Amino acid sequence: MKIHNLGLPRIGEKRELKFALEAYWDKKISLDELTQKTDALREQTWAWQLAAGLDFIAVGDFPLYDQVLDTSILFSAIPQRFQHLSELDQQFAIARGDTCCQHAASDMTKWFNTNYHYIVPELDSETEFNLNAEKLLNEVAAAQTFLKSQNAKQQLKLKLIGPVSYLWLAKINNLNQLDDLLTPLLACYRELFKKIAATGIEWIQIEEPILTTEPESHWQNALRLSYAYLNQKRSVKLLLTTYFADVDEHIELINSLAVDGVHIDAVAGQPKLDDWLVKLNSEKVLSVGVIDGRNIWRSDLAAKLKSLQTIYDRKADNLWIAPSCSLQHVPVDLELETRLQQPVRSWLAFAKQKLVELNILKSALVDYEVDPVIAYSKPVTERLNSDLTLNVSLRQQIQALGFEHTQRDNEYNQRKIAQKSLNLPLLPTTTIGSFPQTAQVRHVRARFKRGEISETEYQSYIKAYIADAIAKQLEAGLDVLVHGEPERNDMVEFFGEQLDGFAITQYAWVQSYGSRCVKPPIIYGDIERKQAITVDTIQYAQSLTDKLVKGMLTGPVTILNWSFVRDDLSRQSVAKQIAFALRGEVSDLEAAGIKIIQVDEPAIREGLPLKKAHWQNYLGWAVEVFRIATSCVKDATQIHTHMCYSEFQDIVGAISALDADVISVEASRSDMSLLKPFAKPNYQNEIGLGVYDIHSPIVPNVDDLQAKIELSLNYIEIEQCWVNPDCGLKTRKWEEVLPALNNLVKAAEQVRAELTPAGHSGKALFEAS
Template identity: 45%
Template sequence: MTIISSTIGFPRIGEKREVKKALESYWKKAIPLEELLAVNNEAEKIAWKLQADAGINLVGLDGTLYDQVLDTIFYLGLAPARFSSLSGYEQYFAMARGVPGIEALDMSKFFDTNYHYLVPELTSSVSPKPDFSILFDKIKRGQDTIGKDKAVPIIIGPNTLVGLAKPADASTPFDHDGAIKALLPAYTQLLQELKGMGVPEAQLHEPILATTDAAKLKAEFTSSYGELSKVGLPINLVTYYDDIGDAYEWAVKLPVQAISLDFLGVPGSALGNETAALIEKHGFPSDKRLGAGVVDGRSVFADGEFPGKLIAALQDKGIKDISVQSSVSLQHLPYNAELETALPKELQSRLAFAKQKVAEIAAAAKASPSKGVSLTSALPPVNDPKEQIEEKLFNRSQEFKTRREAQIQTVEFPTTTIGSFPQTAELRRARLQFKKGQLSEQEYEKVINEYIKYSNDEQERIGLDVFVHGEPERTDMVEYFGVKLEGFAFTENGWVQSYGSRYVRPPIIYGDVSRTGPITVKEFKYAQSLTEKPVKGMLTGPVTILNWSFPRKDLSRSAQAYQLALALREEVDDLQKAGCRVIQVDEPALREGLPLKRARWESYLSWAVRAFRLSTVVADPSTQIVTHLCYSEFADILPAIDGLDADVLTIENSRSGDEMLRALAKYGYSRDIGAGVYDVHSPVVPPVDFIEKKIKTFLDVGLLSGNKKLLWVNPDCGLKTREWSQVLPSLENMVAAAKKLRNGSTATA
């Protein structure tokens, strides 16, 4: 029997976020491209060497300046025509962030994670113009660092790349099968050149196999891998985020040398049992290596004896050739738990970040097998207690049409923002000084209040209709709430990439969740005291807090969501008692937690929707509840979104071609809607006529039968990552466009 170890992805950010800092300095023109690349290359070298030194036999050469899907688009020469005047990294970053006159690629969530990818735009006649020189340079650097026998390239597979794409022209039917066939010569060329470079194998990542639609992809996978296998380079077909279900029987017969499977499934559940059950039922081919994803790549808790037990159980099944690896790419974990010195000692000993998970992988590969362990019983049990909550706590006291009359009344095309304003260097510095004891609580509160007043004054000047306080006191929309709740722990360096240079620091849920006191009321009351306009109370919803945290593994996700909802319910009630008339409870991660298998959707959506309602239905009829959803596909869960029973729905819209607007109109959504009119992830200031055209689409698609008082005008998302020099003119143009449409005039520029 051969047991080796392998990695399928690792954090790309550097142990201390070196790549983020260099990337943002490059964008600000503070450093040249050469310095950015040098910092990135050094971070990659350190990560690869760390894995090899830990004893990993095959190291996946992870690393990207922004996003691995964008990298693949770039390598294959698939930039849309609007970027044709640009080249090199100028084109690369333009696709990611946009430039004046050229919109960036759409952004969406990568399967069921909080990682965002850039959406490929493909035509029916795809014509790749590949240039793999940057990829080959990375591989050569990897080979020089850890040796040719260990350095393994990671490539997004053709079926997943096309599956993640959208048609470049929404009016033209998109031939997925034809697009895959058109890309195969470029993929074949790539594998041929990799073979010439002496790589031991190539990882082709195909997580699309974990989706419901995978069962329909047999012909495409059989054809594409039949063609790619002719090159003669060993291929490791890597899947993750769930089991591969009905595709298992034919997928394991594809002409590849290794199949990598996720044995753990979605976070906090026992769904990974399905992979074990598939092997129990169908066996595993004796001519292939099984990539056993037994180390949990989505949990910061150490795996203990579980990986070794499961490997032993697989051996008992007669599987002789096994590679021990993580269930998913370790990019979804923080870098190194050794940096966390302030956590409770009893928790520290239970944690394993990416570096420690690599050690777990290597240790499991070397462990002596213990015979007689059942394959399915080797998986950890998950507790799923039944919550006892009265049904009346899930329903508001009045229907929407009745309560809307008691809520704030607005002008046509009312304007607002989503919540956050720029986190300036001065603000971050004051927060750090307060944390270090260099600023007193009173001094820090003065800084926060000055920021709130500045934000308020600018909103008054610009003429927004509903204000926000700007969230200067918040580091992150999840972390901030977790700090105020019992049952959470927080890291100092537990950063995880969300996209590009945007990182989050997910809290760890390790105990029962409860609220100890008001969280947001003080800042709201101060902001509201400055204006006669309504100021929104700003909360993060229970499902998003759960999905953007590292949950417990011994308690169901639904139980943890309900605990969070009960805590937030108290906050909603305190805000309205303080005079807050509009409370926004954001759930951008609602769809993100949706299982990849449609058969499991109903169960998830049921408890997710009920958790949101549990947190919000304490609101009086006169209190307007707003929610915000962004950067995911929501058209297929509109009944669930309707079921949230929010009074106002705000969504991302600027990058997605108004698809969500058309879906909402077709569905007949009847509550207030605020569709984003410009992209907050781009530094480009949108002109008035651009925003006016976006607002007009609300009417063009027939939203709310053209009731302009229910059609809100707002940016796509929060403005935290932008600079005031970008935010203020953008909001000025947004308000100007709304006013022109109210007055029936036409914007010109």
């Protein structure tokens, strides 16, 4: 029996990759220095696997920006506008945009149902695939040198995205185009296999997560054809790898594929393992993902041992065990968390600890060492019975919530009349919420947390930042302002710090995209708001201007999806607790005179189950909890929300059901085509257009912004439109933000001038006409 892993975090224990990349982008370190730093981090991941006693060491799981982007570069699928650049600059330009030539970045979207973002391949009839394997082969050689230096007996296993999933991730939906692209791509894969075999690597972990998404018949045919073709003269073994859901319905298809083994997710999918034992070709390896690769709870190894024993007895040497998916979705090392309270700390396991869990399981199965399993599992049982996880009074209040707690006083068409009192112009301009988190902001916050400055000094600094942010917005001419969120380290962690039932970590970072990392809070108990969280800050910002300032909250579904969530209570129940807490905050903001309240839900699409059969249930309670949080306000109070990169056609009905007065969306990278599902009569409420990409340092010009506003009018009516960046501006610099906002306001003004009579710019006139 073998133990292995599907991939590790590449960010480093303390986000060393982030800081190295950003230093290189800012020209503070050279390419050689970047290479030295990233090589050291990559070698560190190999050392962790050796220390945990894994039988295979993963190689090919250390992209500098994104694994899908690395696959595009591996097969030379480079958009024409970036082909003049050298390879590394080319890679970063595809992801971030080319500031020299003002070329926009490629589209970015969520990796299945996770908070990780990948760079969407741009493929068309002009794409010519060619193998570009030098970087990958150098990485293999480095890994072999490392293993030799350690006198290690472990084998290398190459991690590689499969050809069909790669094309599916590129959103290739036309059958003829699929055939035209698949044939040359497969030739590149076959050439790569020969080169990998020549290095002495025996196994390739070839990932086809498309199988968890209910692929249509032409994609299933593509899988059959691909693996038949790749099997010709193949001298490496293939472990077909799936994750994030079960693939039980595809057992026969998978069994027919010319592969040497199959990995299935036994955590997210809860597959019928008996069926796999009976139906999977007995000569094929069965890799079972028994350790949760998406959450941070210590495994109940005693229970897992019991479920694996029968499989081991029957499968013996052809059984492998692993995490359910790549461990890139969990933090690196629990040992760094010296401030976490007990017993909460004893309930957790991060990436390095999960590797150890595999070793303990293997010893129990192979060598019958059961005592370590029992000892390791003891805190799991203790957590289930802990008083820290239960608030009886809160649960009674949640139980008493009824249908009336999800309803506004009136429908949107009537609320819209009441909201004319806000006196907004046609195409009102605003931002999503956050402004640059400068080094100074982070430094002051860190000093406050360390006790080096007083509460009074800290609040004085925060107020000064807010006053400056308000002044900058007034100078730019924005119509609806924000306070800039200088007091917030993260849009989810900030609220976790203020609510009972959350634990906050020091170093539990995970990668969101590129150099961007987030630190999800841990929900271990029932959630309760004891006092107002944002009211004083927003009131202060509003006191500085006669223009409207939005109250800014993170929505219940996003707090849920961007936290590590307890697994002893349903996600729906946890979300309802969060919503109830936010309902109190929304009510307090309105009572304080705040007339626009934004409750962001960028993660609502992300939480959509991969199986369509489960969509209705999820969307039903996701809508319910948003409405519990927001339905308590009067008609004249305007509720906004914001959503990130999403396939909105899947959920436009649910978005309508949220009944937010205004929703802002990230549409810039898609050239506004993401707005198409909102075309009337699909969506009646107002929409913030998201006209420029904040993930790129490129400052948009007025003409481009105006063109995007006008392009949006192909999908939605102008009276529905707001104009804003496509996401928060936290990660950008002021020297990028200020000219971009000035141009955004000018573009909106030019469109207004073209579409309204001279001397009139108000919405009321347009609506009356």
